[in-house]
Structure formats: structure tokens, C-alpha cells
Amino acid sequence: MPSFDEVLKEAGEFGRFQKRIFFLLCQTGITFSFLFASVVFLGRAPGNYWCRIPGAAELSERCGWTLEEERNFTVLPLLLANASSGGRCERLNVAWDVVSSCASPLTHHLDDRVGSLRLTACQDSWVYQQPHSSIVSEYNLVCDHAWMLDLSQAVLNLGFLTGAFILGYAADRYGRILIYLLSCLGVGICGIIVAFAPNFTLFLIFRFLQGVFGKGTWMTCYVIVTEIVGSDQRNVGIVIQMFFTLGIMILPGIAYLVPTWQGIQLAISLPNFLFLLYYWVVPESPRWLLTRKKGEKALKIMHNIAKHNGKYLSPHYSEITVSNTEVSNPSFLDLVRTPRMRRNTLILMYAWFASALIYQGLVMRLGIVGGNLYLDFFISGAVELLAALLILVTIDRIGRRLPFAISNIVAGIACLITAFLPEDIPWLKTTVATLGRLGITVAFEIVYLVNSELYPTTLRNFGVSLCSSLCDLGGIIAPFLLFRLAAVWLELPLIIFSILAAVCGVLVLLLPETKGISLPETVDEVEQLSGHYGKCGKKRKHQDTNSYI
Numbered sequence: 290m291p292s293f294d295e296v297l298k299e300a301g302e303f304g305r306f307q308k309r310i311f312f313l314l315c316q317t318g319i320t321f322s323f324l325f326a327s328v329v330f331l332g333r334a335p336g337n338y339w340c341r342i343p344g345a346a347e348l349s350e351r352c353g354w355t356l357e358e359e360r361n362f363t364v365l366p367l368l369l370a371n372a373s374s375g376g377r378c379e380r381l382n383v384a385w386d387v388v389s390s391c392a393s394p395l396t397h398h399l400d401d402r403v404g405s406l407r408l409t410a411c412q413d414s415w416v417y418q419q420p421h422s423s424i425v426s427e428y429n430l431v432c433d434h435a436w437m438l439d440l441s442q443a444v445l446n447l448g449f450l451t452g453a454f455i456l457g458y459a460a461d462r463y464g465r466i467l468i469y470l471l472s473c474l475g476v477g478i479c480g481i482i483v484a485f486a487p488n489f490t491l492f493l494i495f496r497f498l499q500g501v502f503g504k505g506t507w508m509t510c511y512v513i514v515t516e517i518v519g520s521d522q523r524n525v526g527i528v529i530q531m532f533f534t535l536g537i538m539i540l541p542g543i544a545y546l547v548p549t550w551q552g553i554q555l556a557i558s559l560p561n562f563l564f565l566l567y568y569w570v571v572p573e574s575p576r577w578l579l580t581r582k583k584g585e586k587a588l589k590i591m592h593n594i595a596k597h598n599g600k601y602l603s604p605h606y607s608e609i610t611v612s613n614t615e616v617s618n619p620s621f622l623d624l625v626r627t628p629r630m631r632r633n634t635l636i637l638m639y640a641w642f643a644s645a646l647i648y649q650g651l652v653m654r655l656g657i658v659g660g661n662l663y664l665d666f667f668i669s670g671a672v673e674l675l676a677a678l679l680i681l682v683t684i685d686r687i688g689r690r691l692p693f694a695i696s697n698i699v700a701g702i703a704c705l706i707t708a709f710l711p712e713d714i715p716w717l718k719t720t721v722a723t724l725g726r727l728g729i730t731v732a733f734e735i736v737y738l739v740n741s742e743l744y745p746t747t748l749r750n751f752g753v754s755l756c757s758s759l760c761d762l763g764g765i766i767a768p769f770l771l772f773r774l775a776a777v778w779l780e781l782p783l784i785i786f787s788i789l790a791a792v793c794g795v796l797v798l799l800l801p802e803t804k805g806i807s808l809p810e811t812v813d814e815v816e817q818l819s820g821h822y823g824k825c826g827k828k829r830k831h832q833d834t835n836s837y838i
Contacts, residue, residue, distance in 0.1 A: 293579060293587075293609050294519070296602070300591050302519025304598030310517060310571055311525065314510040315532040317473075317564065321507045322536030323543075323557035324476070324499065328442045328768075329656040329666065330544035330553055333423040338431070339364050339377060340411035344385035352391035356418060378432035382409040421549045428489040435776075437489065439768040442653070444493050446764030448500020453761065456505035457754055464581075465513045465574045466567075472505030473564040480558020484551045499558075504761075506561070516574040517594070524681060530734050531677040538670035541663040575609075584608050619751040624744075629801075629816050633743045636796045637736065637756045640693075643789040644733040645763035647700065650771045650782055651726050657775055660715070669726050676730035684735070688804035689742070693735045693797045700728030701790030708780035708787070729790065742803040743818075745811050 301307070339360055349359045363380070410433070417426040425431060430438045452472075460468040479499040486492035514525055540557070547553045575594075578587035588609055595602035625631040655665050683692050703725030710718045744752035774781040801818040809815045 291609060293576060296591050296609050297517075297519060297594075299600065300595035300602050301598030301600045303522050304594070304600065306594045306597035307518050309597075311514055311528075313567060313571060314514050315529050317506050317510040318529050318532035319536035319539065320476070320557065320560050320564075321503055322533045323540055324445070324480075324503045325533075326537060326540060326652050327553065327557055328438075328445070329653055329662070330540070331424050331550045332430070332438045332441065333425065333550075333656060333662070335417045335419060335422060335426040335431075338415050338417040338426065340380040341414040341416045342380055342383060342385055343414070348385045348391070354391075356416065359416070377415075378411055379408045380411050380414075382407040421551065423550045424489075424492070427550065428492065430489075436769070436773070439772050441493060441496060442649075442768040443765045444497045445500040446649075446761050446767075448497040449504040449764065450758055450761035451497075452501035452504030453508065453754060453758055455501065457508055460505075460509050460512065461577075465509050465516070465577055466571055467573075468505055469509035469513065469571075470565055470568055472502045472509065473561045475499075475502030476506060477558055477561040480554060480561070484554040484558070506564070513571065513574050516576040524685075524738075526737050527677055527680055527734055530737070531674060534670055534673040534677060534730075537673060538667055540670075541666040545663045579609060619748055621755065623748055623812075624752055624755065627812055627816055629818065630812060633800060633815070634752070634756065636800055637740050637743065638759045640697075640732070640736050640793050640797060641740075641756050642759040642763040643697075643793040644729060644736055645760040646767045646770070647704075647729045647786045647790055648733050649764050649767040650786055651704075651722075651729065653768060653771050654775075654782065657772070658779070660719075665719070668723065672723050672727045673730045676727050677734060679727075680731060680734055684738070685804065688802045689735060689739050690797060690800055690802045693732060693739060693800075694794045696728045696731035696735070697790045697794030697797065698728075700725045700732060701787040701794060703728060704783040704790065705787035708783040725786075732790075732793070739800065739803065742806075743800065743809075743815065745809045745815050748812070 340363075341359075342363055345359060345363060348354075354362070413429055415426075415429055415431060420426050424441065425438060428437070430441075456468055456472060476499055479495045479502060482495040483492055483499060486495060511526065511529060514529065518525055543556050544553055547556055572590045572593070573586070575587040575590045578584070578590070591609070592602050624634040652669070655662060655669060680692070703721050707718055707722045707725060710721060712718070740753050740756055741749060770785065771782045774785065803818075806818075809818065
């Protein structure tokens, strides 16, 4: 009986069929990037707002004031009473009533001087000149409630983390394409509910669920693609990342054309329903079918792949074998039991955490540093595209480890320099910050590849899932670290980012080089990997990995 890899080689490892499926599923990267980075535009700071005095709405209607006139009566006296107050988080401790004058409503509240007016904290009576431009103005996420914007992104990343475990398990048990389609449906439905959420609590609940299903679409599309191509096509994951980057470049265009946050939310959510059409186009993973003892269905799909690739699959094939190399109940101890596995695991966990925290932090930072947000965001996406091309050119020529380390160190140095560059040289500050974004993007994309290459087949799925969960933990922390530290000093987060990146750059030099070697199949083979080229070699005879188990 032939193995699955032997049959796939005969049917075509990356022919017309796989290229079509690859292109279709890569579109998921675009919609996932919309969800991933949308907070920058959904949570834009409102331009002009102030705290409304009780009774001001009624008095404004009776007197026929415009919003600008109401603001003048509300904020200007406040500035006279307390020059340090801007009228956003404080208001005059008065209440306007029917006896208040339209010409001078504060007259009967004054003693002898304006300074006698007392101030009080604003609670929930803000007025926005663009009330539906962002979730900040929609749900009053300002002043003492500003941290709730951080919470909205942290909740999304918590959804990613939850989805990685729940839907990752479901995809292994019930099938890749089924979970992919259900996840697409879930993202679309939850996205619509988020857009029309009547309160912030409901917004958070369904944003969390959108994160759960969003991670399901991203993971399963990645798995389906990698399982229907040959083992030599390791770079497909980087190409999928390029479609993620394409979404980053498209997102500012959507936000520019759509004036309200609800419109943006719908525009980035509704395309997920189109993926339901893949039910008639994308087959189930034949590798998964074989693991579930459904060899006939797998063989039928392989014949279809061969037909579309212009290949001929022998009609004598009646059964395909697949090596059962997965540990039945893997645990974290399996990843740290031996010295080099332990070293690799701890370094990779830190690399995932640092890369995600820095990457998300730099993306969200674009929303608070001023400048042309739409143009800056587009340029940052173009830089990411350059990073992906840079990886494709370098990793098979000079290896993984050196670009991995250099990109982290470059990101760290660039963040540190950006923090201390003067504001009156904006072009230089932007250029250096862009270099930092390029570096961390290269690092973030390489960790995807290196992680799978440093674990044996017996533990690969579990190892990658566990280490990459630190990515979502970094995403949960990133908004709090960015926005709260930026409130102290705008550039303080960059100092933290530079330290994290520099440490990561040094640590990854301790990992073995995986360029040109076969994927390890057992823990023993991982332990034999040397610091430079590894001892597994480019070719190996088949060996029974169950001996280790």
C-alpha cells in the first residue's frame, strides 16, 4: 500500500488544483487581517467633544443653539474657571433649568467672579460633533472609561486564544472544511451583531465570539493548504501571510470611504459569508480523512486532484496509508523533557509573545501618533509586503536563524531610535519607525515557519498550538501596554518594544538552523540537530516513529 506522500507526488504536489484551492483559501487572510487590525479605525479618537451640563440639551433646544454655541456657553466659562481644564473630563458643577437665560445661562450661578464656579467630573453626558464615527463616541470610551478601548482589543485576542484551542480541537475531530465553513458563518453573524450592539457589554461579548470564529477561519485555511501540498512546499505559509498584508493595505481604504464605525464593521464582516460558497469548491483534507479511517473518500479526492493537475493516478490504488505518529495525549512535559526540546520550546514561546506584542503595538500606535492615519497605515502594509518578499528571497539562501535574529535586533534598535527622535523631523521619525515595522514583520513571519520545523512529527501540531498561544497572550497585553504607557509618555511603549525585540534577537541565535534539512520525525532527531546545519540530513530512510512513543 502506498503512503499518502507517495500518492500526492504522483497526483501532483502543487499543481493546478492546489494552486486554485490555495488562492481561494488565501482570501481568508484578507478578512482576518480586517478583524485583527480594525480597532485602529473602529476606535479612532473623536475629534471634538465636551461634557454637557445637566439641562443643557433642553435649554439648547428652547434657545435654538447650534452645537458650537452650546459648546461656547459650556466650555469657555470652564476655561476661565480653570485654565487647565479642556471641558472634556470635567464640567461646571451647575444645572441649567427653565429660568436660565438664553443669552447668558450662567448669570444666576455666579457670585462675584467666574472663578467661584466649582468643577465636577463628567460621568456620561458627552457631546460629540461626530457621534457615530467610532466606538469611542458611540459608547463614551473617554476620560475614566478610556481603558475600555484597550479592553475591546484584549477581548478580541482572548477570543483568538480560545478559538485556537476549541476550534483547533474541533477541526481535528470533525474535519477541516466543516469547521472552516462554520467559522466563516460565525464571523459574519457576530460581526453584524457587533455593528448594531445597543451597549458596550453586548459589543464585547460578540467581539469575543468574532475573535473565536475568526481564529477558526485563519487556522483551518492554513491547515487545509499545508495538508494538500507536498512536504517541500514549506513557503506556502509565508504566501498566506502576504494576503494578510494585502488586507492591511486595503483596510485604510475601506475606513476612508465609510464614515461610520458601523459601516466599517459591516464592510469587514460581510465578505465572510462569501466563503460559504467554498462548500462546493474546496474538498476536505485527504490527510485528515485518512486519520479518520475514511480511505475511500480520501482516494476519491486524490483521483480528482490528479485529474485537475493533468496527472494519472494508478487505478490499482485501493488504499492509502498514513503514518500514525501523533502522541495520543501530548502534554507540556513532552516539550520540555529533553534539553534541546526544552530550549527550543522556551525560546519559541518568548519569540511568539514578543513578536505579537510588538507587532500589534506598532499597528495600534499609528492611531495615536497623529499624521495621516490612512496613508501611514497603507504604507505600513506595503512595508509588510516587502518583508514577506524579503523572507522568500533569503530563507532558502542564507537560512532561518540569521534573518530571524537580525530582524528582531533591527526592530529593537529602530524602536529605540524612534523614541528619541525630535518631532520636528517627521520624515526621519516615520522612516525609522517604518524600518522597525519591517523588522518585526519579518520576525513574526519567520517564527511561523521555524516553529513547525523545530518539532518532531509526533508533537508538531501540539507544539505549534501551545507556542503560538503566547501570540494571543501578547495581543491581550499589547493594547493595555500601549495606551496606558503612552498616556504617561507617548514614546514609552517604544522603549519596552525595543528591549523585548533585542532580547528575542539574542535568544533565537541559540536555536538550530533548519535550512535544507528534513523535518524531524522523533524527539531523538530534534536532540541531534546541531547549532548550525543539523544532523538529520536532506534525505532519510523511513523509520518507525512509534518506537519512541
